Amino acid sequence: MNNKKQTIKTAFIESLPLAIAIAAYGLSYGVLATQTSLSLANTLAMSLFVFSGSVQLVVVAMLAAGATATSVLIATALLNLRNLLYGAALAEGLSHATRKWRGLLSFGVSDEAFVLGSARFQKHGPDPLYFGIVAATFYLAWITSSYIGAVIGGQVDPLKWGLDLAFPITFTALLIPSLRGKPVIATALVAVTITVILQYVTPGNEFTIILAGVLSPLVGLYVSRRARDNE
């Protein structure tokens, strides 16, 4: 019981800084959504049932630019490709949950929940409860803030409060302690290189993260194998 309480407390504390940043994006989504053809009910329903910052912001931007529903669906399907990778990487950490719970927990797979969940699973092994609390915290932050954003309009500036910094800084705090051993460091360096090259060659390319996530671990595997062969 104490372990469960401790897990809930840890999950909540670790997800709070990101939840604040998610809320800032939620406000932006809410504000932008009401400037398109989406009603307040549509705006809130999308947060309740889609629950994806990147997908929802792209939908709003495309609708505002007059895109067709078909092109919106194709663009979001491409955006969602990385969820397959996240799900596969998180599967082992969620494997202790029943199938029904896994189905529910899968709804919480996102960039931020993936980062916290995978860091936790690597340190402590499978922990569906931790992932559930993290996902629920993000979900509440997202739907509440998108509702407030849709109601109050553009009176909050995330840049002024440094909320845009919260994502990369939290990710850095999670990444640095994991950088141990040549294969891991090589993986991170290759991911950085791929991202920089792709961002300069094709700015804003939605495949950047997917390509870095798929290709860089192959270099890690190669370095690991070479180290083993040299032993």
Place this chain on the structure above:
Amino acid sequence: MNNWMLIALLSISTYLSRVIGVEIMAGREMNATLRLYFNYVPIAIIAALIVNQMLVPTDGGTVFSLPVLIGCLATAITIKVIHTFLPSLIIGIAAGLLARYFL
């Protein structure tokens, strides 16, 4: 297509993309190489996400965000030295904000 239909299709496609990865791999015995590969995937994605947020796409190009870089560096050094999560975040955000207003 009306907005409700679009939201329904977005909800289904997004959920499927999430659940497929989890369900295909859940409960399966991974071979050692695949397991090692998936151990490196989070490192690659987190590193890519950090750099991705330092590089801001603009009209026809990419701009490097110095405040994000300084904030991340301050966080990296702090967590390496004091090994504590929350103070590292606070120092990183403070450093990033200072860079934004003074550089």
